[in-house]
Amino acid sequence: MDILHRLEKEILSADKLESDGVPSASIAILDNGRVSAHVISNGKEDIDTVYQACSISKAIVGLAVARLIDQGRISYDTKVVNHLSQSAIDCLVDVKTAHLLQHVTVGMLLSHTSGLSQGGFEGYPNHPPDVETVLAGKQGSNTPKIHFLTLPGAQFSYSGGGFTVLQLVLENVTGQTIQQLMQDLVLKPLDMTRSWYGNLPPSEQNYTSAGVTGYTRCEPSHHNFIELAAAGLWTTPTDMLKTVVAVQDSLYTSTGFLTTATAQAMLAPLSLDTGLYSGTNELVAGRCVGGWQGNSMTFAHSGQNFPGYTSLLLGFIPGGTGSGNEENHAMHRSGIAIMTNSLIGHNVCINQLVSAMFHLKGWPRYRHLSAGFREENWVPYAASEATVVDAAWREWKGSWGPAWRIVESENGGPAVGYKDFPPMRLRSAAVGAAAGDDKKELMFVVDGIDVGVRFTWQGEERVVEVMQKEILTLRRS
Structure with missing residues (x-):
């Protein structure tokens, strides 16, 4: 195929x-x-x-x-x-x-x-x-x-x-x-x-x-x-x-x-x-x-x-x-x-389709491309259900900011919780291949809603970024 x-x-x-x-x-x-x-x-x-x-x-x-x-x-x-x-x-x-x-x-x-x-x-x-x-x-x-x-x-x-x-x-x-x-x-x-x-x-x-x-x-x-x-x-x-x-x-x-x-x-x-x-x-x-x-x-x-x-x-x-x-x-x-x-094609699917093609081809991850592409402006599609979640996600388990938490879901993968809402499963995002360095960055989407969650770094500090048109950066609480 x-x-x-x-x-x-x-x-x-x-x-x-x-x-x-x-x-x-x-x-x-x-x-x-x-x-x-x-x-x-x-x-x-x-x-x-x-x-x-x-x-x-x-x-x-x-x-x-x-x-x-x-x-x-x-x-x-x-x-x-x-x-x-x-x-x-x-x-x-x-x-x-x-x-x-x-x-x-x-x-x-x-x-x-x-x-x-x-x-x-x-x-x-x-x-x-x-x-x-x-x-x-x-x-x-x-x-x-x-x-x-x-x-x-x-x-x-x-x-x-x-x-x-x-x-x-x-x-x-x-x-x-x-x-x-x-x-x-x-x-x-x-x-x-x-x-x-x-x-x-x-x-x-x-x-x-x-x-x-x-x-x-x-x-x-x-x-x-x-x-x-x-x-x-x-x-x-x-x-x-x-x-x-x-x-x-x-x-x-x-x-x-x-x-x-x-x-x-x-x-x-x-x-x-x-x-x-x-x-x-x-x-x-x-x-x-x-x-x-x-x-x-x-x-x-x-x-x-x-x-x-x-x-x-x-x-x-x-x-x-x-x-x-x-x-x-x-x-x-x-x-x-x-x-x-x-x-509404750009906001609804064009950005996400470009990202998904990078993902399927294994092309390098990008945060910015020409023609106005900035990754933080949109939430990518979820990758195939068969995509294996990188085990490094566990390094981000815990409470973040005043109201967020990263926990393990029933199927053993990551989930995100907000306030007293039940945690929602995180699916791997269809984005380009991650950079091959020690500070691995992982990108997810919340299953069922249009929100992205990035596990990333600011300097030597791990942070969680919640994406939905704007980025909310969370530090460990």
């Missing part, structure tokens, strides 16, 4: 996913260069069913920009004012801010440092207005005017509005619509046959509708976008992983999708050197120059579209896993893509 079928059989059934509020989760894993895919659903979705990629659309546009850089047609320093019509410029600025647009570059739009407004877009249940109507915030637009919130290059501010301006710039540079240039520069070369920017074709039947809950779908089934560079990609997890392979190949070799220099520049950490930071070079954590999110271990992007899609794309960086710099290390050719048709 492959890892993704084990994932459904041992950790997350379609029934549980549905009752948690998510109709379906389409998952693909890139494991040492090989892709496998699976859908957890009680519906009709299969591995070729398309979902909205949401803001992952931005990262894929970042690949198109990188290809244009390799072709010598554009650079991260290209001034955008030279590639916008006067009517588009008039939508963005007034007499007080016209000079600011002269300083905005393609790189600033990609890295969300242009100073332009509007974080995200909701799309439209029917026909969206044209791009300039959205930029101007005029009648027909459901978002206000795109304008300067701050100075170009001065600070990070997530801006779907900036990517909508980038859409016009790319169309001007190439002489093509955003739909066609993305096909020519990225989707077709990477054989992403189940991917496109724009509305669903009238003949397309294999798409999933957004969900209000796991049992109730939205009406209409989805929204349409004119802000395509920001949020307009339909695709599958399998297709998305083709972009991860392309980036990894470009980082490894000189015959990849991009030149190695351009791939490295695209994933370079974003830094700001401004008076806002007392003249120091302030690293903007988790953000890259070329439209992605990343760190020394991974490159990634996440997304969320109204009324009900969420997504994640995650790839590993060569030499970034801490397990050696050899280029053929398995995790250097690995990645994960997950798409759901629920607005």
